[in-house]
Amino acid sequence: MTNFLQYILAGISIGSIYALIAIGYTMVYGILRLINFAHGDIFMMAAYFMIFAMVDFMIPWYISMFIMIIATIVLGVLIEKIAYKPLRTAPRMSIMISAIGVSYLLQNLATYLFSALPKQYPSIPILNTTVHFGEASTSLVTILTPIICVGCVFGLLALVKYTKVGMAMRAVSKDFETAQLMGIQINNIISLTFVIGCGLAAVGSILYFTPRPSVFPLAGSLPGLKCFVAAVFGGIGSIPGAVVGGFVVGMCETFMKAVGLSEFSDVFTFVLLIIVLMFRPTGLFGEKMAEKV
């Protein structure tokens, strides 16, 4: 029973991290129709920024956190401006290749700058305190993660639903060109999307790496893919979908580990992806889009 509770907690915790990152994928896809392959690597870079700030510059964690979030956001927006913006009118395939190129570049850059050897992630003392739940015990970060996640998601949903900017975002995702004709500053909206997506990825990276021993240049690749799966699962373009997808993927993964099939937990994620795509190509909450003949 204790174990069960512990697994549930772990599942919710990892699920909410996936949800945070999946939102980044889903928002960018909703607006640019682009799978941002670099998103997982942005998440990895965020971890390195944190190491940099805390270990190399000895800045206390609460300031480092802000510096790191801002650095990640700047990185994300820069990537958009340099690698995606010039390709707005190019075929879909080109922009996807560009995204893959950015991912490739970030991974190689990280290897060059920080070496391929794993680096220890700085520990944030408060997050690592142990909390007891009856017989189950876990670190504070596991408990805090879902709370932060839910907070972020509700904030974001409110932003999208009730603000003018949010309305513009919804308009752009429905129809890029018409939105432009209605006087919406497309580039600002896209930048904002990247700001939000990267900000959430940065928050996610603190929560993800704190309970884990180390960071290495490919550390973002697999979680990135899984979060993309989560976004697709929930219906890409839909924020609640991404959250649900994140939880489903996180829970499934944890339970695969719980029943002793940890080797196959990632396989299961991808099998899940393929099955979902077969039966509901647009995911759980995705909208159907037909090509006009």
Added chain:
Amino acid sequence: MERLNQKTKMTASIIACIALVVLLVLSYTNTGTTSMLRSVLQLGSIYALAAASMNLLNGFTGLFSLGHAGFMAIGAYTYAVLTIPVNKKANVYYLYGVADSLANVALPNWLGLIIGGIAAAIIAALIGAAVLRLKSDYFAIATLGLAEIVRICVASSPMARITNGSLGLKNIPGFTNIGFIPAYFVPFIVVAICLVIMFLLINCSYGRAFKAIREDEIAAEAMGINLARHKQMSFIISSFFAGIAGALLAMFLGAIQSTTFPLMLTYNILLIVVIGGMGSLSGSIISAFLVIAAKEWWLRFLDVEQYIGDWQVPLLRTGFRMVVFSVILMVVVLFWRQGIMGQKEFSWDGVYNFFRRLKTKFRGKNTKAAAEGGNANE
């Protein structure tokens, strides 16, 4: 655009072929050549095959697949499992032991190679029917997922007695002499045969149907082309050659692990395809040799600290090579989307016209210079 007559083209082709063969033979016999050149040429040819097979799908049929590493892994593992000599198996599978059914299996390497390709094709056929219904990005992500599934399964414990789990396989038989032909030439011959088949394919009716699907699916369907069947065919053929390329890679390396076929491998091949031009087989071939030579040979110096006199050249240290490389990729993607060849294939007309244009440009400059500098040139 001016055209050359048939005879000139034939002569040029024959001369070019002879020149290529002579160069290859020279690289083999000349003791002065480094072993680096030889392995770059071999590896280049293997990547050329891998890139061409990816191009068949991505560039010719318009299906953006990211599962190439997976199919190469299937080909490589199938080849390795079937061909490791019986007396070396104990040594290879020292930890988990070998599956009973495989204990006495050691096929000749040419058969293993073909079965490797067929295995990849069969897997492609099985999953193709399902995955090919997906639209562009979803197809990309599903194939990417498949490649990861293959990679994880190959390294998993239930497969350990076949694939040796995460330890990988070694003592894989490499290239062997075929009659009087030395082993060194084997990969070139295999790759050349595969590439010729692919060239024949893209220039036949089925190849045209693939291109039609790339250009406009709806119009292609309205022209009576069965989308599902043709996409399936393209997927299977591409996977078959990817499997062969994987098997050749296993032969070349002699040892493989699941980490030999990461997502990065797919990205590397995609890079070659993009630099060569999506939709040009000859582009893929040229670019494969260029990229491999640059990566494995010419740009090696970027990874080592260099000194000019006492001054240390900045930035150079381990990993810089790959950074430069990724920057090149980004530049190609952003500013030179057509790549080397665009969608055109190599032709003598193309070469001729290229040089003519170059000449007129050059002459234009010369006459200008001559006008400015008076008769100084004479």
Added chain:
Amino acid sequence: MSNQNVLRVCDATMQFGGVVAVNNLNLEVNKGEIIGLIGPNGAGKTTAFNVITGVYAPTNGAVELNGERIVENHPQGKMRELYNGENLGKYNDVKVLTPDRITKLGVARTFQNIRLFKNLTVFDNVLIAKHMNMKGNIFSDVFRINRKEEDRMKAETLELLRILGLEEHKDDIATSLPYGKQRHLEIARALATKPSLLLLDEPAAGMNPQESDDLMKFVGRIRNDFDLSILMIEHHMQVIMGICDRIYVLDYGTLIAEGTPAEIQNNPKVIEAYLGVDE
């Protein structure tokens, strides 16, 4: 001109969600006829084409080609509750063909916004249409075992281009042709599939009077030369009135009139649909 029936659309209804794009459409094309399908924008003309060519399966109704039922459907799944058309229960089979199968049965089409294989040559554009009738399989094709078949296809293509006056452009890239020629090429490509019924979706769109006049003659000529029946959507009234044997008028997905050009011109319903009513 015999009165043999080539195409019959029976009670076809196409409903997307709650929107009825085509409502209970009945339409016939007889052998050798040129039939016009007209109506204001958004009347459901192209949707009707898409139903006939298998791009969409009708929500309810059937399509018959040369007396044989090639498509039949009735509301299924969620549609059962949403459906608000007529003739429920009249069509109980489910028979849905993909567009390529329908093309093989002899129905060819062009598209409203030209859909050529943009980066391929004019010759290849037409040659691709020959692929579906090629004998042999991929192996014999790749290894050039049946060269004769390839030669035959190429000869036929060249002949077709010659007849249609596109021969001089055969090595040009499709998109490099002037707009009018691109329309011709699309028709040529459709003809290469050897259809018995040709569907033209606004062939004269964007053409000046001179060009559309030429096109009209062209359509008449191919009808005779290729022994075709033609169903065309068009907005140019001179074209429609000048060439069509009969005309169907759609408005809001429903057939509001049919008849000879003279009848249609004087039909008050048609005038109302196009010009609105004076109040």
